[in-house]
Structure formats: C-alpha cells, structure tokens
Amino acid sequence: MLTIDAKGQNCPIPVIMTKKEIEKGAKEFVVEVDNEIAVQNLQKLAESQQFQTKVEQGEGVYRVYFSGEGAPAAAPAQEKAPAAPKGNGYAVFVGKDYVGEGSHELGLNLIRMFFYVLTQSEDLPASVLFMNAGVKLPAQDEQVIEHLKVLADKGVEILVCGTCINYYQLPTDLQVGTISNMYDIVSRMQAADKVITV
Amino acid sequence: MDYGTIAFQNTHAAMTTQSYLSKRFSISVMPTLRKISMSCGISIRFQAQDLQEIQQAMEAFDLDRDAYAIYAVTHQGKDMLVEEIK
Numbered sequence: 001m002l003t004i005d006a007k008g009q010n011c012p013i014p015v016i017m018t019k020k021e022i023e024k025g026a027k028e029f030v031v032e033v034d035n036e037i038a039v040q041n042l043q044k045l046a047e048s049q050q051f052q053t054k055v056e057q058g059e060g061v062y063r064v065y066f067s068g069e070g071a072p073a074a075a076p077a078q079e080k081a082p083a084a085p086k087g088n089g090y091a092v093f094v095g096k097d098y099v100g101e102g103s104h105e106l107g108l109n110l111i112r113m114f115f116y117v118l119t120q121s122e123d124l125p126a127s128v129l130f131m132n133a134g135v136k137l138p139a140q141d142e143q144v145i146e147h148l149k150v151l152a153d154k155g156v157e158i159l160v161c162g163t164c165i166n167y168y169q170l171p172t173d174l175q176v177g178t179i180s181n182m183y184d185i186v187s188r189m190q191a192a193d194k195v196i197t198v
Numbered sequence: 199m200d201y202g203t204i205a206f207q208n209t210h211a212a213m214t215t216q217s218y219l220s221k222r223f224s225i226s227v228m229p230t231l232r233k234i235s236m237s238c239g240i241s242i243r244f245q246a247q248d249l250q251e252i253q254q255a256m257e258a259f260d261l262d263r264d265a266y267a268i269y270a271v272t273h274q275g276k277d278m279l280v281e282e283i284k
Binding site for chain 2: 105106109112113116117143146147
C-alpha cells in the first residue's frame with residue numbers, strides 16, 4: 001500500500017503531501033505522522049475530499065489509513081486554500097491573549113469583555129480565528145470559553161491553530177472550537193468581507 | 199432579575215474584585231452598562247441566584263462601600279431595567 005511518510009514534518013506539510021497524492025489519483029494509502037494535531041488535520045482533509053479514515057497508533061507514530069473514491073477531479077495544478085463554507089460576513093482574528101499594549105491584566109479583561117459584547121450582539125462574525133498566544137483563550141480561559149460556546153451555538157465558526165496548540169503544549173481536546181490549520185484560517189480571511197484583528 | 203452586575207469607581211477595584219469573586223462564583227467581566235454612571239468601564243456580571251451570597255462576599259471584602267454598586271438587571275423586550283441594590 002502507498003505509504004506517505006510525514007513523520008517529523010510540521011503543519012501544513014503532512015496535509016500538502018497527502019493532497020498531492022490524492023490529486024495524482026491515490027485511493028488507498030496510509031499517512032504516517034508523529035503528532036495528534038496532524039492526525040486531526042488529515043481527518044479534516046479526508047472529510048473534505050470524501051475519503052474514509054482509520055487511525056492506528058504505534059510507538060511514536062500515528063498511521064492514518066485513507067480509503068475512498070476521492071472527490072470528483074477538479075484539482076488545480078498548484079496548492080490552493082479550500083473554499084470557505086460561508087461566503088460573506090466578517091472574520092475576527094485573535095493573535096494574542098490580550099487587547100492592546102501596556103497592562104497584560106487589563107488587556108486580558110478587555111478581550112474577555114470583547115467576546116462578552118459579541119454574545120450580546122445580533123451582528124455576529126462568520127468566524128473567529130485564533131493563532132499564536134491567542135489559542136490560550138479557547139484552550140484555558142473560562143470566561144472566553146463560555147462566550148465562545150454561546151457564539152458557536154449561534155453558528156459562528158471557531159478555528160484554533162493546531163500548530164500553536166502544540167507549541168504551547170495545550171490540550172488538544174478543546175471545550176469549544178475546532179483544531180485547524182493555516183489553509184483553513186487563510187481561506188476564512190479571504191472569504192470574509194472584512195477581517196477584524198483584536 | 200435576569201442577572202446582576204457590580205460597577206466600580208476605579209479599574210483596580212474591578213480587577214481585584216474579579217480575582218476575589220472568581221474563586222467562589224461563576225462570574226464574567228462585562229462593559230459597564232450605559233444606564234450606570236460609574237467611573238470604571240469594567241463591571242462584573244454574576245448570576246441572579248448568587249445575589250445574596252455576592253452581597254455577603256462584597257461586605258466581607260476589603261473595599262470601601264462607596265467604591266462599588268450592585269445592580270439587578272432585567273430585560274423587558276428591547277428595554278432593560280437596571281435597579282441598584284443598596
């Protein structure tokens with residue numbers, strides 16, 4: 001069976017390597033990675049390309065078996081970010097776990113209040129995107145987690161950078177939001193009418 | 199009463215109160231309601247059922263009584279009723 005060795009490769013390389021094989025027409029193959037974030041991103045890729053997956057865990061390795069018909073051939077020559085499910089609306093980008101500069105304590109409370117105000121608003125973003133230290137909020141801040149849950153219930157997409165979760169050694173089982181990657185995060189930015197950076 | 203809110207004279211009072219109350223209660227920070235005129239823009243929101251215990255906790259807290267005010271907030275359609283609890 002075709003084996004794609006993506007061990008030791010950082011996000012988004014495993015996804016890129018796998019996508020290339022799918023575009024070449026591979027239907028049954030296995031991708032070897034060494035971290036859980038990569039597994040989750042591969043599962044999301046499989047879903048979007050209509051593949052089934054099965055995951056086996058070994059010694060320091062995860063084997064993700066792909067099988068299926070694949071999506072109907074419309075593959076572009078070069079790597080492109082997948083189309084976002086929502087066309088318009090606005091995106092909120094959170095690259096730090098506080099707002100502004102000066103006092104971190106004040107900044108943390110400001111960002112909690114920002115999300116609180118969104119929960120009270122009718123005009124909701126299509127997506128909220130977390131990267132770098134921003135991922136600490138959906139991963140650990142009780143107040144922000146509660147607010148994000150309210151937003152998610154109302155259909156707001158919450159994406160949390162997997163590489164960043166990994167880097168800060170935060171738990172991958174999020175209470176709210178989905179582990180994501182640069183492709184999906186960029187595509188939400190491109191699809192939005194505007195991107196607000198908090 | 200849908201929920202309660204505590205408004206403060208200054209930001210320092212708001213943030214130290216948050217640390218104090220968050221150990222016992224489920225609270226969140228919220229912007230001070232426009233109907234309330236207090237100096238600090240950070241208020242604390244607490245659950246309606248915790249009102250009595252919050253009042254007791256605030257009395258036990260090392261903060262001047264005139265540095266904060268507690269309110270009951272009730273939503274009535276598009277309107278909001280904000281009543282101070284003395």
